[in-house]
Amino acid sequence: xxxVRDAELEALAGxxxxxxxxxxxxxxxxxxxxxxxxxxxxxxxTETTDELREAIExxxxxxxxxxxCLSQAAxxxxxxxxxxxxxxxxxxxxxxxxxxxxxxxxxLRRVIERINALCAENRKLLARGYLATSEALALxxxxxxxxxxxxxxxxxxxxxxxxxxxxxxxx
Numbered sequence: 001x002x003x004v005r006d007a008e009l010e011a012l013a014g015x016x017x018x019x020x021x022x023x024x025x026x027x028x029x030x031x032x033x034x035x036x037x038x039x040x041x042x043x044x045x046t047e048t049t050d051e052l053r054e055a056i057e058x059x060x061x062x063x064x065x066x067x068x069c070l071s072q073a074a075x076x077x078x079x080x081x082x083x084x085x086x087x088x089x090x091x092x093x094x095x096x097x098x099x100x101x102x103x104x105x106x107x108l109r110r111v112i113e114r115i116n117a118l119c120a121e122n123r124k125l126l127a128r129g130y131l132a133t134s135e136a137l138a139l140x141x142x143x144x145x146x147x148x149x150x151x152x153x154x155x156x157x158x159x160x161x162x163x164x165x166x167x168x169x170x171x
Contacts, residue, residue, distance in 0.1 A: 026055040030119065073089055
């Protein structure tokens, strides 16, 4: 029983590490996108978005593996509900597993918090870029400009107030 238990707990520890790694890669891709956006490199938005999509798929695969290993470790190794959380498994597993899983939980929490902050900042940068582009087009007389629909940092549509006007000094 101890050999099976240790093997399942080792598999769970590996799955936690792979999930942390996948989330770290996703965080990196969000940071790259942020650098492109803040540096005025909007031409690369398609590439960074594609890379983010791939990183998200990697996180989803790592998450599926993590959940499978968590369920197996909880149910078969520890006699717990297959729906147990990593915290519950850590508490039931004893040392050294408790320490390993608690460290994994802390690292998952930290990287997810950083990803959330990057997402919020990138949304703001995208919204500002959209508004600046709309206003520039309005100045050129192209499209609806800033008087049309714009988007706030959360991605919600907002009606923007008035646009810029060009005065004809010769008239």
